[in-house]
Amino acid sequence: MKLDSSISAVITGGASGLGAATARALANHGVKVALFDLNEDKGAALAAELGGAFCKVNVTDDASVDAGFAQARAAIGQERLLINCAGTGNAIKTISRDKATGAINHFPLDAFNLIIQINLVGTFRCIAKSAAGMATLDPINGERGAIVNTASVAAEDGQIGQASYSASKGGVVGMTLPIARDLSRELIRINTILPGIFDTPLLQGAPEAVKQALGAQVPNPARLGAPEEYASLAIEMCKNAYFNGEDVRLDGAIRMAPR
Numbered sequence: 670m671k672l673d674s675s676i677s678a679v680i681t682g683g684a685s686g687l688g689a690a691t692a693r694a695l696a697n698h699g700v701k702v703a704l705f706d707l708n709e710d711k712g713a714a715l716a717a718e719l720g721g722a723f724c725k726v727n728v729t730d731d732a733s734v735d736a737g738f739a740q741a742r743a744a745i746g747q748e749r750l751l752i753n754c755a756g757t758g759n760a761i762k763t764i765s766r767d768k769a770t771g772a773i774n775h776f777p778l779d780a781f782n783l784i785i786q787i788n789l790v791g792t793f794r795c796i797a798k799s800a801a802g803m804a805t806l807d808p809i810n811g812e813r814g815a816i817v818n819t820a821s822v823a824a825e826d827g828q829i830g831q832a833s834y835s836a837s838k839g840g841v842v843g844m845t846l847p848i849a850r851d852l853s854r855e856l857i858r859i860n861t862i863l864p865g866i867f868d869t870p871l872l873q874g875a876p877e878a879v880k881q882a883l884g885a886q887v888p889n890p891a892r893l894g895a896p897e898e899y900a901s902l903a904i905e906m907c908k909n910a911y912f913n914g915e916d917v918r919l920d921g922a923i924r925m926a927p928r
Contacts, residue, residue: 865920
């Protein structure tokens with residue numbers, strides 16, 4: 670797909686990190702962007718910088734997502750691109766033993782379900798609603814739209830305490846190919862990126878020594894990934910018409926240890 674001012678894109682989690690970098694990259698190609706996020710201050714500021722639209726959206730809520738797409742489409746037109754970057758995680762072991770009492774506790778199921786609802790169901794919710802809109806468009810060079818999801822290397826080698834996170838991201842990987850097949854007749858493509866350890870807001874509060882230690886675990890290059898490197902792959906997935914149904918690690922060849 671040729672990226673220019675005739676194309677509109679929705680980026681979930683677009684106020685910061687991987688989403689913000691991708692929004693900037695798309696805007697640099699002339700693409701009109703709408704940012705879905707819960708952070709109004711950052712989202713509105715970035716949208717103003719890029720000449721786009723900000724929509725306060727909770728991806729776990731049907732009405733919120735519907736309102737976000739309606740607002741975005743009124744502002745920039747029906748999107749041909751959807752970039753799913755909204756997500757979060759937690760670190761809780763399946764069972765743990767209280768050091769003081771010896772009592773055994775299990776992973777609270779509401780905490781497990783929350784991560785599934787945000788990362789997996791929220792991603793699918795946005796895919797389904799965006800694809801329904803894309804299907805109304807006339808094809809351009811044989812394409813109506815393209816979707817990029819964000820999973821994680823934890824989908825394949827999750828660490829201790831990452832059961833919910835890995836399950837959610839593994840679900841995103843697992844649904845990519847069947848969705849690509851579902852959408853094939855509508856001329857809509859979908860791919861998923863599995864980032865490794867990236868320098869995103871989740872790590873910005875960490876001491877520099879911790880960041881350097883994490884980066885040193887990466888075989889080559891021995892550093893944290895830059896959000897712009899994620900954006901570069903997302904752009905290629907949008908542009909390359911033969912890129913479809915793929916799950917691609919972007920991780921400097923790291924394979925995560927148990928902890």
